[in-house]
Amino acid sequence: xxxxxxxxxxxxxxxxxxxxxxxxxxxxxxxxxxxxxxxxxxxxxxxxxxxxxxxxxxxxxxxxxxxxxxxxxxxxxxxxxxxxxxxxxxxxxxxxxxxxxxxxxxxxxxxxxxxxxxxxxxxxxxxxxxxxxxxxxxxxxxxxxxxxxxxxxxxxxxxxxxxxxxxxxxxxxxxxxxxxxxxxxxxxxxxxxxxxxxxxxxxxxxxxxxxxxxxxxxxxxxxxxxxxxxxxxxxxxxxxxxxxxxxxxxxxxxxxxxxxxxxxxxxxxxxxxxxxxxxxxxxxxxxxxxxxxxxxxxxxxxxxxxxxxxxxxxxxxxxx
Numbered sequence: 001x002x003x004x005x006x007x008x009x010x011x012x013x014x015x016x017x018x019x020x021x022x023x024x025x026x027x028x029x030x031x032x033x034x035x036x037x038x039x040x041x042x043x044x045x046x047x048x049x050x051x052x053x054x055x056x057x058x059x060x061x062x063x064x065x066x067x068x069x070x071x072x073x074x075x076x077x078x079x080x081x082x083x084x085x086x087x088x089x090x091x092x093x094x095x096x097x098x099x100x101x102x103x104x105x106x107x108x109x110x111x112x113x114x115x116x117x118x119x120x121x122x123x124x125x126x127x128x129x130x131x132x133x134x135x136x137x138x139x140x141x142x143x144x145x146x147x148x149x150x151x152x153x154x155x156x157x158x159x160x161x162x163x164x165x166x167x168x169x170x171x172x173x174x175x176x177x178x179x180x181x182x183x184x185x186x187x188x189x190x191x192x193x194x195x196x197x198x199x200x201x202x203x204x205x206x207x208x209x210x211x212x213x214x215x216x217x218x219x220x221x222x223x224x225x226x227x228x229x230x231x232x233x234x235x236x237x238x239x240x241x242x243x244x245x246x247x248x249x250x251x252x253x254x255x256x257x258x259x260x261x262x263x264x265x266x267x268x269x270x271x272x273x274x275x276x277x278x279x280x281x282x283x284x285x286x287x288x289x290x291x292x293x294x295x296x297x298x299x300x301x302x303x304x305x306x307x308x309x310x311x312x313x314x315x316x317x318x319x320x
Contacts, residue, residue, distance in 0.1 A: 009172055011094060028081070045063065048300035049061075062145075066114045069114060073283055102156045113151070122217065203259060
């Protein structure tokens with residue numbers, strides 16, 4: 001990747017969070033704690049679903065995949081940001097920057113599509129309960145997840161390849177805490193019209209199609225809930241759906257602000273804050289919204305933790 005003067009761009013400088021320097025260390029520690037809670041919560045979900053036979057169903061299969069993707073999603077950016085802030089070393093090599101760009105794009109789109117598939121799963125379960133078993137088969141679930149991984153990887157590869165062909169000049173300072181599309185495009189001295197077009201067309205399809213499908217699915221689910229005679233059943237169902245939709249709107253709303261608004265309206269501080277919301281807050285909320293309020297998940301987690309305690313008590317005397 002050559003500059004206008006013929007030298008190579010070997011690294012970029014990530015400015016990090018757009019906040020006063022004296023606040024960056026405390027906030028980085030807070031983000032580290034959020035990251036550890038996110039990883040711990042999603043790991044517990046995966047283990048509980050894996051070891052509890054009662055949770056071997058399509059809904060929990062997709063939920064375990066969402067938990068895995070959330071771990072990968074936040075791990076792509078947060079540890080690096082914390083280390084760079086605490087050490088003061090903000091340089092990232094060109095190769096690492098593009099690698100981060102690829103994996104970030106893959107995981108954010110996989111997160112989006114899994115939320116869509118989970119909404120469809122709930123639609124079939126609530127609106128067509130008698131046909132649920134014949135529709136949501138194990139084979140279909142596996143095909144969906146494998147197909148989504150292939151689609152998101154190809155999508156990320158397309159965007160990364162388009163960025164890799166660009167030339168960068170004048171500055172290598174990125175006004176962000178990770179390598180993202182818009183900050184990189186702003187640094188390029190090449191023609192970025194193709195990149196912008198692909199982001200709006202292909203990226204728009206990848207973002208808005210799942211979002212619309214989720215809204216339509218929950219629309220049908222809400223109509224089915226209204227036909228439920230029990231007021232308590234309605235209240236519980238609407239509470240669950242409302243929580244799900246709140247996370248979905250937070251995730252898609254902040255992502256749309258960053259990637260699908262005119263470049264003239266972009267603001268580094270606002271884009272960074274929006275990125276924090278969908279990159280850190282949403283993966284943190286998902287375990288609580290989708291899992292820990294679920295009675296079956298609560299039972300499975302208690303069983304998992306009790307199993308670990310029992311195993312520890314059995315090993316303890318032997319080791320003593």
